[in-house]
Amino acid sequence: MFFSRTLPMILVFVMGVIGASLYFIPHPSAQALENTLSQWSIAIGSFAIFLAITSLIRRYITNIKRGKEVVYNLVALISLFGMALLGLINGTGPDSVFQKIFINVQVPLDATMFSLLGFYVTSAAYRAFRARNVEATLLLLTAILVILGISTIGDSQTWLRDLQEWIMNVPNLAQKRGITIGVGLGMIATSVKIILGIERNWMGG
Amino acid sequence: MSFWEKLSKLPRFWIYLGLLIVMILPIVLKIKAHPKMGLETRLVYDYIDHMKPGSVLLMNFTYGPSSMPELHPMAKAVMRHALLRGVKVIGMSLNIEGTGLGLDVFNSVAKEFQEAGHPLQYGKDYVYLGYKTGYAMVIRGIGGDFHETFPVDYFGHSTSDEETMPLTARIHNYDDIDLVIDFSASGSGATWITYAYQQFNQKIAIGITAVMGADYQQYIRTGQLVGLLNGMKAAADYEAAVAKLMEKELHYTPPPYATVGITAVTWAQLYLILMVIVGNLAFFMIRKQQRRRR
Numbered sequence: 001m002f003f004s005r006t007l008p009m010i011l012v013f014v015m016g017v018i019g020a021s022l023y024f025i026p027h028p029s030a031q032a033l034e035n036t037l038s039q040w041s042i043a044i045g046s047f048a049i050f051l052a053i054t055s056l057i058r059r060y061i062t063n064i065k066r067g068k069e070v071v072y073n074l075v076a077l078i079s080l081f082g083m084a085l086l087g088l089i090n091g092t093g094p095d096s097v098f099q100k101i102f103i104n105v106q107v108p109l110d111a112t113m114f115s116l117l118g119f120y121v122t123s124a125a126y127r128a129f130r131a132r133n134v135e136a137t138l139l140l141l142t143a144i145l146v147i148l149g150i151s152t153i154g155d156s157q158t159w160l161r162d163l164q165e166w167i168m169n170v171p172n173l174a175q176k177r178g179i180t181i182g183v184g185l186g187m188i189a190t191s192v193k194i195i196l197g198i199e200r201n202w203m204g205g
Numbered sequence: 206m207s208f209w210e211k212l213s214k215l216p217r218f219w220i221y222l223g224l225l226i227v228m229i230l231p232i233v234l235k236i237k238a239h240p241k242m243g244l245e246t247r248l249v250y251d252y253i254d255h256m257k258p259g260s261v262l263l264m265n266f267t268y269g270p271s272s273m274p275e276l277h278p279m280a281k282a283v284m285r286h287a288l289l290r291g292v293k294v295i296g297m298s299l300n301i302e303g304t305g306l307g308l309d310v311f312n313s314v315a316k317e318f319q320e321a322g323h324p325l326q327y328g329k330d331y332v333y334l335g336y337k338t339g340y341a342m343v344i345r346g347i348g349g350d351f352h353e354t355f356p357v358d359y360f361g362h363s364t365s366d367e368e369t370m371p372l373t374a375r376i377h378n379y380d381d382i383d384l385v386i387d388f389s390a391s392g393s394g395a396t397w398i399t400y401a402y403q404q405f406n407q408k409i410a411i412g413i414t415a416v417m418g419a420d421y422q423q424y425i426r427t428g429q430l431v432g433l434l435n436g437m438k439a440a441a442d443y444e445a446a447v448a449k450l451m452e453k454e455l456h457y458t459p460p461p462y463a464t465v466g467i468t469a470v471t472w473a474q475l476y477l478i479l480m481v482i483v484g485n486l487a488f489f490m491i492r493k494q495q496r497r498r499r
Contacts, residue, residue, distance in 0.1 A: 023404070035349030042339035042346060042354070049338055093360065094312040102305040107270040110302075114271030118228075118473065119221045126220055126480040127213075130488050140485075144478055150415070150438060151471045155241035165244075168422060176423050 009197045016195035056080070142167060207494060213487040220480065227476045231468035237461055238468045242442040245425060248432030249410045250446060252384065253283065258291025260383040261376065263347075265393070266298045266307035272390035272414050273306060278463035279412045279440035280307075280388045282447045284314045285459060288325065289450055292383075293372050297334040297355070299343060299393055304336040308359065321457035328362070328370040335359030341396050348405040351376045379405040384431070388412040394421055398429050412439070441467035 015037075022034040057080070063073045087098045131137040148154060149164020193199035230236075242250065256262070264284065268276045287294050296311050298304040311333045318325050325331055334355045337343045346354035352365050355373070364373035375381060385407055387397050394411040401407040408431050413421060415436025424430040434443060440463035448464075451457050 031349070035346070035353070038339075038342045038345040038349060039353055041342035042337065045339035045342065092308075094308055099305060099308060103309060106302075107273065107306075110270035111273055119224055122224050122473075122477050122480055123217050123220050125477055126215070126484040129481050129484065131485055140481065144481070147474050147478065150418075150436075151474050152238050152240050152438065152441075152467055153471065153475075161243075168419065172419050173423050173426070176419060180423065 005203065008203060009200075013195055013197065016191070020191075020195075053080075207491070209487045209490040209494065213484065213491060223480075224473060224476055227472045228469045231472055232465055235461075235465055236468045237464045238441055238445075238471070240438065240441045240445055240464070240467060242446060243435075243439065245422070245433040245435055246439040246442045248425070249283075249386070249434055250286070250432075250443060252408075252410065252431045253286050253292065254290060256287070256290055256292045256383055259293065261293050261295060261372075261381060262287045263382050263385045264294060264296045264307070264310075265385065265387045265389070265397070266296065266303035266310070267300050267393040268306065268388055268390040268414075269300070269302035270306070274462075274466055275414050275437045275440055276388045276390065276412055277306060277310065278444050278466070279434050280310045281314055281459075282440065282443040282463070283386060283412070283434075284310060284331075285317070285451060286443070286447045288314065288318060288330065289447070289454060293329075294331045295334060295373065295376070295382075296332070297343075298336045299340050300391070301336055303388075304359075308333060308335070317457070317459055318455075321451070321455040323455060329372055332364070332370060332373050333359045334364070334373075340393070341400055344397055344400040345404070347382075348379050348401065348407070351378055351381075379407040382407065384408050384410060386410045386412060390414050390417070394424075394430075398424060402429050410434070437463055437467050437470050 018033075019037065022030050022037070025031075057077070060073045060077045064070050064077075083098065083101065086096075086101070090097050092098045129140060131140050145160070146164050146167055148157075149160045149162075149167075154161035154164060190199060194202065253262070262283075264280060266280065284294055294311075296307045298307045311331060315325050315327075315331065335358065337355065339346070343354060351373070355364050358364055358370065358373065362370055364370055364376075367374040379385075379401060385397060385401060387394050387409065389411060390413070394409075394413060394417075397407075397409050397411070402409050410430060410432045411421060412434035413436070415438070418433070418435040421430065421433055421435075425433055434440065444459075444461065444463045448459055448461065451459055
């Protein structure tokens with residue numbers, strides 16, 4: 001109980017209070033301590049990567065043992081170790097095999113997957129984007145005006161660019177600032193709750 | 206089934222085929238746009254244009270291949286511009302996919318300058334630091350001690366070595382970096398503002414995908430960003446302006462990406478608007494027919 005709940009809560013309280021206080025103390029010794037703590041965080045981040053890779057490998061191996069999507073899991077495992085080995089043996093420089101595989105295999109695959117979204121959006125817009133009522137009509141017209149104004153068409157049609165900039169800089173900016181301030185206050189409230197031990201979901205409920 | 210009903214149930218195949226044709230034609234025919242630079246892009250362009258020779262630009266790559274068409278040409282154009290003005294360029298990445306893409310940007314632009322007859326020297330004119338885990342803490346760490354955060358570059362050279370890496374050897378923290386520009390498809394721009402601008406008063410600009418534009422415009426008016434490169438349009442604006450500069454100063458024309466890509470994007474946007482209009486027309490005609498039948 002002490003090591004699983006009390007100690008982590010004490011650590012979070014102490015480090016949370018120190019971390020938040022250091023931000024406001026300009027004294028060189030406080031800044032030096034903050035620098036050290038940020039370097040510690042970077043080191044802890046490296047452990048997170050190690051943990052993620054270990055858990056990923058364990059999951060793939062479990063799936064293979066259970067006969068669940070064996071081929072996909074094998075491809076993922078081979079790719080993971082293959083790329084790591086290539087990087088370690090051959091290096092990761094601009095002309096290395098590692099970089100060539102990244103640019104010529106991963107980049108087109110990833111970009112292709114994402115580009116499919118454009119086709120789905122067009123099809124969905126054709127079928128679902130309807131001016132059924134006043135609100136939907138306003139949304140539709142605003143979307144069309146912003147798209148046209150922000151594109152190269154707005155370069156020649158200055159009234160369209162001006163209108164698009166007004167929509168973005170006045171109504172859009174006003175609601176965005178409201179949301180940003182709300183999110184900021186929410187983050188402060190959640191942080192205070194975690195530091196004081198009121199919010200404990202991060203310990204697994 | 207009436208004509209309008211058939212039209213409203215147009216098979217996906219034809220919609221996809223139309224989009225494919227509209228997207229491919231400008232790229233195959235290399236139809237280049239001649240964009241007019243927008244205000245937010247102009248702010249970044251002017252800032253870099255007025256940087257003194259020898260000053261330092263730190264470029265961060267936090268995007269993956271899915272955002273590459275928008276951010277990659279943007280990053281290349283900014284790097285070309287900085288190098289043309291004698292600004293020293295350092296690259297880094299806060300995500301793993303961005304590491305390889307950042308390396309590609311540095312490698313391609315260095316090759317272009319080589320082809321143009323103005324070879325660059327690694328370690329003196331530009332340095333690529335690569336990936337560092339820790340996200341916000343890396344940004345905070347640079348403000349404390351640059352060499353502690355990045356003891357070696359991407360290739361394993363010591364960043365403190367004055368002989369081989371004079372550029373990074375003189376960097377201690379944000380006081381020695383004149384501008385940070387973050388190319389991102391995530392929320393890293395806000396993290397740079399929180400840790401580098403608020404705490405160290407570091408000048409920051411960002412290059413983002415068009416869908417993120419609305420989130421970041423608010424930071425220009427507050428002075429937290431010096432400017433914003435917003436999507437493919439900004440990439441095309443910047444690329445066209447820097448291409449003109451390179452042609453004038455180095456007699457070299459860099460390969461066009463965004464200026465061709467923006468034509469495809471504009472055509473696709475017009476196609477999307479046309480599809481929405483046709484879809485709505487079919488919707489209203491069907492509703493009219495149904496009312497008549499009643």
